[in-house]
Amino acid sequence: MSAFVINGGRRLNGNLRVQGSKNSVLPILAATLLINGKCVIHNCPALSDTECTVKILKSLGCKVQRDGTSICVDSTSATGFEIPGSLMREMRSSVVFLGAILGRMGKATISAPGGCEIGLRPIDLHLYAVKRLGVDIEESYGKLVCTVPNGLKGTKITFSFPSVGATENALLACVTAKGNTTIVNCAREPEIIDLCDFLNSCGAKITGAGESIISVEGVKELHGCEHSVICDRIAATTYLVAGAVTGGDVEIHNTVPIHLNSILPLLEESGCDVRVRCKSIRLKAPGRLKRIDKIITQPYPGFPTDAQAPFTTLTSIASGTSVIVENIFESRLKHVPELVRMGAKIRAEGRVAVVEGVERLYGAEVISPDLRGGAALVVAGLCASGTTVVKNTNFIDRGYEDFENNLCMLNADIYRKVKTDGTKEKKKL
Ligand code: EPZ
Numbered sequence: 001m002s003a004f005v006i007n008g009g010r011r012l013n014g015n016l017r018v019q020g021s022k023n024s025v026l027p028i029l030a031a032t033l034l035i036n037g038k039c040v041i042h043n044c045p046a047l048s049d050t051e052c053t054v055k056i057l058k059s060l061g062c063k064v065q066r067d068g069t070s071i072c073v074d075s076t077s078a079t080g081f082e083i084p085g086s087l088m089r090e091m092r093s094s095v096v097f098l099g100a101i102l103g104r105m106g107k108a109t110i111s112a113p114g115g116c117e118i119g120l121r122p123i124d125l126h127l128y129a130v131k132r133l134g135v136d137i138e139e140s141y142g143k144l145v146c147t148v149p150n151g152l153k154g155t156k157i158t159f160s161f162p163s164v165g166a167t168e169n170a171l172l173a174c175v176t177a178k179g180n181t182t183i184v185n186c187a188r189e190p191e192i193i194d195l196c197d198f199l200n201s202c203g204a205k206i207t208g209a210g211e212s213i214i215s216v217e218g219v220k221e222l223h224g225c226e227h228s229v230i231c232d233r234i235a236a237t238t239y240l241v242a243g244a245v246t247g248g249d250v251e252i253h254n255t256v257p258i259h260l261n262s263i264l265p266l267l268e269e270s271g272c273d274v275r276v277r278c279k280s281i282r283l284k285a286p287g288r289l290k291r292i293d294k295i296i297t298q299p300y301p302g303f304p305t306d307a308q309a310p311f312t313t314l315t316s317i318a319s320g321t322s323v324i325v326e327n328i329f330e331s332r333l334k335h336v337p338e339l340v341r342m343g344a345k346i347r348a349e350g351r352v353a354v355v356e357g358v359e360r361l362y363g364a365e366v367i368s369p370d371l372r373g374g375a376a377l378v379v380a381g382l383c384a385s386g387t388t389v390v391k392n393t394n395f396i397d398r399g400y401e402d403f404e405n406n407l408c409m410l411n412a413d414i415y416r417k418v419k420t421d422g423t424k425e426k427k428k429l
Helices: 022-034 048-059 092-105 124-132 164-174 190-201 233-245 264-269 305-316 335-341 371-383 393-397 403-409
Strands: 002-007 013-017 038-042 063-067 070-074 107-111 136-140 143-147 156-158 180-184 205-207 213-217 226-228 249-253 273-276 281-284 294-296 321-325 345-349 352-356 365-367 387-391 414-419 425-427
Touching (some): 002 393, 013 403, 022 233, 124 164, 164 180, 190 205, 233 249, 233 305, 233 403, 305 335, 305 345, 335 371, 371 403, 387 393
Parallel strands (some): 294 321, 365 387
Antiparallel strands (some): 002 387, 002 414, 414 425
């Protein structure tokens, strides 16, 4: 088990190019299964979730090759329709293969997906969507055996909640269905737009991406294409918050600033000077951060739940009291007790956290509860006095490419402590 060791108190400054989006590359790689040919996906981040997705594609018979940040997928000889349980359990987005496998093979067998334990994370909306398209689902020995007796047929799908993953599954299952599909109350995240852009480049006929209603005209077949994944707006946010809490001056490149429209105003409310250019965002922090009145997570274009944990860290050292409401996941405040261990003054009840800002945090040994909570603890270590050890880096490696080296490039003092044979520890230079 490895850990990040952070010696806090250094101002972050400098320039950083942000990775491609984890939550965009995963559904797009799954979508390559629909194409009876070759696709090349550029700007793919090197993450454990990306590697897991590649393993699933290979288990289904796809030929996959990574060349730097580009991944080439040839699905011509793909015949598989069942994902091994061990791979399903590795991440949440394994469930998004359901729509792609059904669209390509006409049948699919999956088990419950894994992913960060930030709530129950049921898949009822995913199953509702594919059933509406004509899929029969039988449960047997913990597996969902899906068949399409009369083929996938276009229909109207109305979601009770704009679920990102369920919207992706609905899109992947209906793009080659017979007839037209309308998806109502769908997710509007930039990652949905990116997936639709990729599918349209492959010959799909999707309109309305980014709106609450998406229309799809089913096509017979999709062809290969090249596509570059959008920048990771949550990773960009995390590095900006790291600059903010250390009194730093950081510039993040290769971003899409409009994707952070609900985030940048809160950074300014905390006293940061934020300058936006077409593909970069520069943040200069004040001497002392100011409180943020309310942080309320919502579906896009509202404030993203994935940015809540880093912002909890930011408000924990701001002057004044901030209120955080987590509306998307029912247990996504597990980083709070770890921040309290570092001297934060936070009262959390259910989905609400009241943060009374303190002058400074103190280094401690803490444990990552999940991907974004772990990143928030590393950010806390950057501004704490003394040394912080953040355990369970495996969670963080799921979503942040080369996290410690990127932070070092911004002048942080952080390294990864890797236990090799259970006794020795080595500093990764
Ligand atoms: C995606 O998860 C992201 N993951 C999450 O990012 C992100 O937090 C989330 O969307 C919301 O933006 C990926 O894209 C791989 P949802 P997803 O379906 O699709 C409930 C990160 O840190 N729900 O929009 O699982 C669900 O329980 C990760 O990068 C149902 O009830 O999110 C939750 O309360 C974490 N039934 C809410 O909807 C369903 O069938 C939002 O879930 C599906 C979801």
